[in-house]
Amino acid sequence: TAQSKDAASKPSQKKLKEVLRELKEQYQVDILFFDRNVEGLTVMSNVVKPNVKLEQNLDAVLKPLGLRYKKSKNGGYVISDKRAERRSEQSEARFPEGDLPTAPKAVGNAAENAVETPFSAVSESAKVVDKIVKGKVTDAEKGEALPGVNVIIKGTQRGTTTNPEGEFSVSVPDDNVVLVFSFVGYAAQEIPVGNRTQIPVSLKIDDKSLEEVVVVGYGTQKKKDLTGAVASVNIEDTRLQPNTNASQILRGTTAGVQVIDNGRPGQNGSIRIRGINSISASTAPLIVLDGIIYAGGSLADINPNDIESIDILKDASSTAIYGSLATNGVIEITTKKGKSGKPKFSLNSYMGASDYAYLPDYRNAEQYLAARKDAELAEGGAVPFSVIELANIAAGKTINPFEEIKQAAPMFNYELSVSGKTDRVNYFFSGAYTGSKSPVKGDNFTRLSSRLNLGVQATDWLKIGINSGFSSRDNSGIRASLLNTSYLSPYASLFLEDGVSPNPLPQNWGLVSNPILGTLLDDNKAVTNILFSNAYADVSIWNGLSYKLNAGYTRTDSKTFGYSPSYLPLNRLGSGSKRQGENQNLTLENIVKYQQKIAENHKLDLTLLYGVYQLTGQSSFMSSQNIFNDALGYNSLEIGEGFVIDASASQNRQISGMARLGYAIAGKYFFTLSMRRDGYSAFGAGKKYGVFPAAAFSWNI
Numbered sequence: 001t002a003q004s005k006d007a008a009s010k011p012s013q014k015k016l017k018e019v020l021r022e023l024k025e026q027y028q029v030d031i032l033f034f035d036r037n038v039e040g041l042t043v044m045s046n047v048v049k050p051n052v053k054l055e056q057n058l059d060a061v062l063k064p065l066g067l068r069y070k071k072s073k074n075g076g077y078v079i080s081d082k083r084a085e086r087r088s089e090q091s092e093a094r095f096p097e098g099d100l101p102t103a104p105k106a107v108g109n110a111a112e113n114a115v116e117t118p119f120s121a122v123s124e125s126a127k128v129v130d131k132i133v134k135g136k137v138t139d140a141e142k143g144e145a146l147p148g149v150n151v152i153i154k155g156t157q158r159g160t161t162t163n164p165e166g167e168f169s170v171s172v173p174d175d176n177v178v179l180v181f182s183f184v185g186y187a188a189q190e191i192p193v194g195n196r197t198q199i200p201v202s203l204k205i206d207d208k209s210l211e212e213v214v215v216v217g218y219g220t221q222k223k224k225d226l227t228g229a230v231a232s233v234n235i236e237d238t239r240l241q242p243n244t245n246a247s248q249i250l251r252g253t254t255a256g257v258q259v260i261d262n263g264r265p266g267q268n269g270s271i272r273i274r275g276i277n278s279i280s281a282s283t284a285p286l287i288v289l290d291g292i293i294y295a296g297g298s299l300a301d302i303n304p305n306d307i308e309s310i311d312i313l314k315d316a317s318s319t320a321i322y323g324s325l326a327t328n329g330v331i332e333i334t335t336k337k338g339k340s341g342k343p344k345f346s347l348n349s350y351m352g353a354s355d356y357a358y359l360p361d362y363r364n365a366e367q368y369l370a371a372r373k374d375a376e377l378a379e380g381g382a383v384p385f386s387v388i389e390l391a392n393i394a395a396g397k398t399i400n401p402f403e404e405i406k407q408a409a410p411m412f413n414y415e416l417s418v419s420g421k422t423d424r425v426n427y428f429f430s431g432a433y434t435g436s437k438s439p440v441k442g443d444n445f446t447r448l449s450s451r452l453n454l455g456v457q458a459t460d461w462l463k464i465g466i467n468s469g470f471s472s473r474d475n476s477g478i479r480a481s482l483l484n485t486s487y488l489s490p491y492a493s494l495f496l497e498d499g500v501s502p503n504p505l506p507q508n509w510g511l512v513s514n515p516i517l518g519t520l521l522d523d524n525k526a527v528t529n530i531l532f533s534n535a536y537a538d539v540s541i542w543n544g545l546s547y548k549l550n551a552g553y554t555r556t557d558s559k560t561f562g563y564s565p566s567y568l569p570l571n572r573l574g575s576g577s578k579r580q581g582e583n584q585n586l587t588l589e590n591i592v593k594y595q596q597k598i599a600e601n602h603k604l605d606l607t608l609l610y611g612v613y614q615l616t617g618q619s620s621f622m623s624s625q626n627i628f629n630d631a632l633g634y635n636s637l638e639i640g641e642g643f644v645i646d647a648s649a650s651q652n653r654q655i656s657g658m659a660r661l662g663y664a665i666a667g668k669y670f671f672t673l674s675m676r677r678d679g680y681s682a683f684g685a686g687k688k689y690g691v692f693p694a695a696a697f698s699w700n701i
Contacts, residue, residue, distance in 0.1 A: 013042040013043070013044065013045070014042060014043060014044075014045045015041070015042055016038045016041040016042060016043055016061070016065070017038055019043055019047075019048060019061055020033070020038070020061075020079070022048070023048065023054065023057060023058070023061075026050075027054045029054065029076055029077060030076035030077070031076065031077045031078075031079065032076060032077070032078050032079065033078070033079035033080070037067065037079065037080065038067075038079070041065055043061050043064075043065070047060050047061055048060070048061065054077075055069075058077065062079065067079055067080070068080060130171045130172060130173050131171070131172060131197060132169060132170070132171055132172075132197065133169070133170055133171075133172050133179070133193055133196065133197055133198075133199060134167070134168065134169045134170075134197065134198055134199075135167070135168055135198055135199035135200055135201055136162075136165070136166050136167050136168070136200055136201070137149045137151075137162050137166045137167075137168065137181060137183075137201040137202075137203060138166055138200075138201070138202050138203075139202070139203065139205075140202040140203060140204045140205075141204070141205070144166075145162075145164075145165050145166025145167075146162060146166050146183055146186075146203060147161075147162055147163060147164045147165070147166055148161055148162060148183065149161060149162040149166070149168070149181055149182070149183040149186075149201075149203070150180075150181070150182045150183065151168045151170055151179055151180075151181055152179070152180045152182070153170070153172060153177055153178075153179060153180075154177070154178040154179070154180050154190060159179075159180075172193055175193055175194055175195055176192075176193075177192075177193045178190050178191065178192050178193070179191050179192075179193060179199070181201050181203060183203055185205060185206060186203040186204065186205055186206050187203065187204050187205070187206040189201065189203060216228070216230060216311070216313065216318065216332075217288070217313060217318070217319075217321045217322060217330065217332065218291070218321060218591055218607055218609055218658070218660070219593065219605075219607055221662075227317060227662075227670050227671070227672040227696035227697060227698040228313065228314075228315050228317035228318030228672070228696055229256075229313070229314040229315035229317070229318055230311055230312065230313055230314070230318055231254045231255065231256070231257070231311070231312045231314060232309065232310070232311050232312075233249060233250065233253050233254055233309075233310040233311075233312070234253065235249065235307060235308070235309060235310065237253070238253070238304070239305075242350055242352050242411055242413070243304045244265065244266055244304070244411065244413070244434050244436050244445070244447070245266055245267070245268065245299060245300050245304070246299040246300075246302045246303075246304050246307060246310075246333070247259055247261075247268045247269065247271060247299040247300070248261075248304070249304055249307070249310065250271065250310070250312075250331075254312055256273060256274050256312075256314050257271065257272070257273055257312060257314075258271070258272045258273075258275075259271050260272070263438065264438065264443060264445075264479075265411070265436035265437060265438050265443060265444065265445035266300055266434075266436055266445030266446075266447060266473065266475065267300060267445070267475070268298060268299050268300050270283070270284070271284065271285055271299075271331075272285075272328070273285050273312065273314055273328060273329030273331075274314055274315075274329065277327055277328050282328070283328050284328060285312075285326075285328045285329040285330060285331050286319075286322055286325045286326050286328070286329070286330045286331070287299065287330075287331050287333065288322075288330060288331070288332045288333065289302070289333050289335070289467075289532065289534075290333070290334060290335055290453075290467040290534055291534070291536075291550065292467075292534045292550055292552040292587055292589075293322070293325065293552075293587060293613075294333075294532065294554065295554055295585035295587075295613075295615060296530070296554050296556045296583045296585050296615075297530055297532060297554060297556070298530075299331075300447075300473060301447075301449070301469075301471040301473060301528075301530045301532075302333065302335075302449075302469070302471070303415070303430065303432045303434070303447075303449045303451065303471075305348060305413075305415055305417075305430070305432065306335045306336055306430055306432075306449075306451045306469070307333055307334070307335060307336070308334045308335055308336045308337070309333075309334045310331065310332070310333055310334075311331075311332040311334075312329065312330070312331055312332070313326070313329060313330040313332065314329055316694055317672065317674070317694045317695070317696035318330070320674050320675070320676060320692045320693065320694035321609075321658055321660055321674050321676055321694075322676070323656060323658070323676040323677075323678040323690065323692045324678050324680065324690050324692065325678075335428075335451060335453060335467065335469070336417075336419065336428045336430075336453065337419075337421075337426050337428055337453055337455065338419040338420045338421040338425075338426035338427045338428050338453075338455075339419065339420075339421055339426070340421045341420065341421065342420060343418055343419070343420040344418065344419050344420060345416070345417070345418050346415075346416070346417045346418075346419075347415070347416050348413070348414075348415040348416075348417075349412070349413060349414045349415065350411075350412065350413050351410065351411070351412045352410070352411045352412075353408070353409055353410050353411065354409040354411060354436075354437075354438065354439060355409065355439055356402070356406075356439050359402055360486070362401070362402075362486070363490070364398075364400075364490060365398040365490040365491065368489065368490050368491070369393075372385070385491075386489075386507050386508040386509045387508050388491070388492065388493050388506065388507050388508050389489055389491040389492070389507060389508075392491040392492075392493060393491055397491070397493075398490045398491060399488070399490060399491075399492060399493075399494065400490070401485045401486070401488040401490070401492070401515075402485060404485075404494055404515075404516070405440055405441050405480040405482075405485050405515055405516055405519075406439050406440070406441065407437060407439060407440070407441045407442075408437070409436075409437045409438055409439045410435075410436075410437060411435065411436040411437070412434070412435050412436075413432065413433070413434045413435075414432065414433050414434075415430060415431070415432035415433075415434075416430065416431055416432075417429065417430035417431075418430075423457075424456060424457045424458075425454070425455070425456050425457070426454075426455045427452075427453065427454050427455075428451070428452070428453040428454075429450075429451065429452050429453075430449075430450065430451045431449070431450045432447075432448075432449050432450070433446070433447075433448055434446065434447045434449070435447075438479075440479055440480050440482065441479070441480045441516055441519045442477040442478045442479045442480055442516075442518075442519035443477065443479040443480075444474075444475065444476065444477045445473070445474070445475055446473075446474045447471060447472065447473045447474070448471070448472045449469065449470065449471040449472070450469065450470050450471075451468070451469040451470075452466070452468050452469075453465075453466070453467045453468070454466050460540075461539060461540045461541075462537065462538070462539055462540075463537070463538040464535075464536065464537045464538075465535070465536055466533060466534065466535045466536070467533070467534045467536075468531075468532060468533040468534070469531075469532045469533075470529075470530070470531050470532075471529070471530050472527065472528075472529045473527070473528045473529075473530075474526070474527050475526040475527075475528075476524055476525045476526050476527065477519070477524055477526075478518040478519050478522050478524045479519070480515045480516045480519045481513075481515040481516075481518075482515070483515075484512055484513055484514070484515035485515040487512045488506060488507065488512065488515070489507045491507070492506040492507040493506050493507075494506050494514055494515075494516065496569065501569065502514050502516060502517045502520050502521065503569070504517060504567075504569050504570050518564070521564065521565060521567060522562065522563065522564045522565070523561075523562065523563040523565075523633050523634065524560075524561070524562045524563075525559065525560070525561040525562075525634075526558075526559070526560045526561075527558070527559050528556065528557070528558045528559075529556070529557045529558075530554070530555070530556045530557075531553075531554065531555045532552075532553075532554050533552065533553050533554075534550060534551070534552040534553075534587075535550075535551045535552075536548060536549060536550050536551070537549045543596070544594055544595045544596045545592075545593070545594050546592070546593050546594075547590070547591070547592050547593075548589075548590075548591040548592075548593070549588075549589070549590060549591075550587065550588070550589040550591065551587065551588055552585075552586070552587035552588075552589075553584070553585070553586055553587070554583075554584070554585040555582070555583070555584050555585075556581075556582070556583045556584075557580075557581070557582050558579075558580070558581045558582075559578075559579070559580050560578075560579045560580075561576075561577070561578045561579075561634045562576060562577050562634060563575070563576035563577075563630075563633040563634040564576070565630040565633075566627075566628070566630055573625070573626045573627055573628055574625075574626075574627035574628070574629075574630050574633075574640070575623070575624065575625040575626070575627060575640065576623065576624065576627060576633060576634035576636075576637055576640070577621065577622065577623035577624075577634065577637075577644075578621070578622055578623075578634055578637065579619065579620070579621045580619065580620050580621075581617065581618070581619040581620075582617065582618050582619070583615070583616070583617040584615075584616045584617070585613070585614070585615050585616075586613065586614045586615075587611065587612075587613050588611065588612045588613075589609060589610075589611040589612075590609065590610045590611070591607065591608070591609050592607070592608040592609075593605075593606065593607050593608075594606040601665060601666040601667070602663070602664070602665055603663070603664040604661075604662070604663060605660075605661070605662035605663075605664075606659075606660070606661055606662075607658075607659070607660040608658070608659050609656070609657065609658040609659075610655075610656070610657050610658075611654075611655070611656045611657075611658075612653075612654075612655050612656075613653065613654040613655075613656070614651070614652070614653050614654075615650075615651070615652045615653075615654075616649075616650065616651045616652075617649065617650045617651075618647075618648065618649040618650070619647070619648050619649075620646070620647045620648075621644070621645070621646040621647070622637055622643070622644065622645050622646075623637065623643070623644045624637045624638070624639075624640030624641060624642060624643050624644075625640055625641055625642040626640055626641040626642065627639055627640040651681075652680065652681050652682050653680075653681045654678060654679065654680045654681070655678075655679045656676060656677065656678045656679070657676070657677050658674070658675070658676040658677075659674065659675055660672065660673070660674040660675075661673045661674070667700070668699055668700050669697075669698075669699045670697065670698045670699065671695075671696070671697050672694075672695070672696045672697075673694075673695050674693070674694045674695075675691065675692065675693045675694070676691075676692045677689060677690070677691050677692075678690050678692070
């Protein structure tokens with residue numbers, strides 16, 4: 001009948017779950033949703049069209065029900081409702097980088113569970129999909145593209161930099177993200193993303209940065225007045241990083257400065273400013289701490305949290321004022337001083353851990369055996385295994401060599417400081433205990449440090465003060481051999497049958513020694529103590545004319561003691577050594593400065609210096625072998641045999657004169673002439689003096 005035909009052609013209601021399952025099978029994609037969001041919902045059967053895109057069908061099905069979808073990075077779709085998305089702002093649970101969660105254990109109908117995922121393990125408000133935000137950064141005045149601009153998600157280390165055309169593309173987790181745009185010489189800008197995917201950015205020149213003062217050696221200058229290549233490190237950007245060594249602050253922060261880290265906790269590695277300047281001599285830059293040459297000191301001795309600023313002198317014009325010592329550039333470090341206000345107490349601490357950053361893809365046990373079989377075929381005969389290897393192959397015992405030399409690698413820092421300033425006195429005091437271990441056994445570092453900086457405005461024309469610091473650095477322990485570890489077979493035995501005593505030859509062939517033999521058996525003590533102090537008096541004489549006296553003293557004491565005990569598997573008796581060193585550096589500098597405006601648009605800046613420096617050092621070394629009693633270790637060298645005794649001492653003196661003349665016209669044209677003359681006792685006969693002139697010119701466009 002007509003009525004029955006109408007009933008048959010009338011669309012029916014279908015469960016939303018079933019419709020989503022059908023879409024999943026039709027388009028061969030994953031569709032995920034919260035069970036509570038779709039429970040009890042139905043749609044008309046004729047809503048889904050067979051020959052349209054999936055997104056069109058999802059729009060038709062979901063929008064009338066107040067639902068929406070998002071596409072994830074791996075091509076799947078996630079269904080959510082608007083209320084859940086609003087609640088998501090209050091939740092931190094989310095899937096990392098837009099990856100879809102793995103399906104839970106199937107319950108009931110397998111076909112239905114292919115699209116039904118209750119997400120019982122995570123919050124209903126889980127954020128799933130990152131979105132890509134693109135844009136271009138330009139100069140606000142000139143409209144030119146700015147390459148190399150940092151684009152960072154605020155509050156994270158996640159971000160990117162602009163390409164040569166000033167364009168960027170960054171993945172953000174949600175619409176609430178704020179992007180921070182920063183570039184040298186420009187004011188940083190923070191921009192909320194919102195629902196945008198394209199963000200044009202215009203950065204303005206930061207006039208304040210040009211007014212910043214930088215240390216240039218025996219004085220300071222505004223950035224806009226510089227004639228030499230001087231770079232300032234942004235210390236504030238590194239405050240939250242777990243740096244145990246001041247050299248770590250320089251990594252990737254300054255153009256032309258290369259820091260090659262040796263991976264050892266608390267050690268400097270090597271620092272190069274504008275490349276290598278010597279084939280055979282040292283390539284290390286000169287360190288100047290609070291205006292005094294830090295002779296004999298190391299960046300490893302300075303607590304990074306005590307540093308207020310770091311300025312790097314890179315070119316000949318900037319470094320000439322330090323003469324022969326500045327061939328490889330200069331790192332000027334200024335430590336913190338007290339600031340105005342009431343006493344400020346600060347407690348800073350952190351704890352963390354480290355792990356291998358990278359390991360080569362070595363063969364595992366199965367791959368090793370396969371490689372040996374290939375070698376047999378290539379050799380045309382059997383390639384013999386060692387006795388230990390054969391025994392371990394039969395027993396099914398294998399090792400992962402780099403796991404065998406691994407140790408827990410915590411790092412920590414505890415620091416307390418107090419600072420303040422009154423009308424006449426400013427002070428800063430700090431004490432810190434820092435420690436770090438690498439993942440390699442026996443590679444350890446601790447440092448106990450303190451600092452006292454005190455300045456007193458004794459009269460209107462006299463200021464006196466002292467900058468001082470003490471550090472005790474401990475690198476005791478013997479690091480496991482990475483080279484020997486890389487030679488080990490997966491079937492080697494690092495320990496003898498008792499499971500405690502290290503096996504000297506863990507695979508009986510190839511003369512590969514046990515990488516942790518010395519780590520476990522030997523006693524090693526390596527401690528360096530350094531005291532640095534600089535007392536000064538600054539006298540204002542008359543109308544821009546001043547005199548400053550610097551008196552500096554640095555003392556370094558180092559101890560390296562070692563002992564290898566008797567060990568029957570090696571058929572050896574004990575042996576040990578003790579090395580002690582002491583270095584003292586005295587500095588006396590007289591500095592005269594004159595700054596004056598000659599006319600309305602002319603400014604003169606003159607600096608004169610006469611300095612006397614003395615470096616003394618002495619060291620002693622003693623060792624012996626065949627020590628029959630291990631009880632006292634390296635403190636019983638006298639009962640051994642085969643003594644080696646060595647002692648040395650040195651003394652070098654230097655006198656220096658320096659003059660620097662700066663002249664500025666209309667705040668636009670800047671001229672600098674400088675010359676330093678060094679007389680050094682270690683220079684060759686007949687060439688005791690060296691002269692180091694420099695000239696520079698710059699102008700502000």
